[in-house]
Amino acid sequence: MRLPTAATTAGSLIGGWQLARRTGNRPLGGVVLAVGGVLAGREWARRTSPAVTAALAATYVGAFGLSHPLAKRIGAWPSVLSTAAFTAAASYAAADRRAPRRATRPSG
Structure with a gap:
């Protein structure tokens, strides 16, 4: 199953901030941020180049x-x-977007 990195990055930035804000526990928000980064990073590594x-x-x-x-x-x-949207857009453009499939016809 393809994990949508755009949603992962945006969700973890927003979710981590909200969790830290509501609980008053900044490290807990950092855990959400780190988990989102690891999940997205694994997908980026599978789909794109190291650069x-x-x-x-x-x-x-x-x-x-x-x-x-x-x-x-x-x-x-x-x-x-704003920062979540920017990160999601970058993730989508570089890793999530699929090139449209082209129909191939047999030559002959």
Whole structure:
């Protein structure tokens, strides 16, 4: 079964933040973030090259880091949603999107 990395990355960024916010336990939110990163990373490694996998992992971690200063400027929800959407879009474009299948005709 193909795991949609776009949903995994966005969901773990949003879910980790919400869990940390609601419980007051930041490390617990970090666990959600780490699990999402590992799951997505395994799929990226299976579907893409090592360079693309590294770039997507950097995007995921960078989005988490960027969400903190961005939240001071635009608010927590807009920040988390923006960075999650950006990460999901990158994951979809680089790993999840399938090229359309072309019908082949026998030559002859």
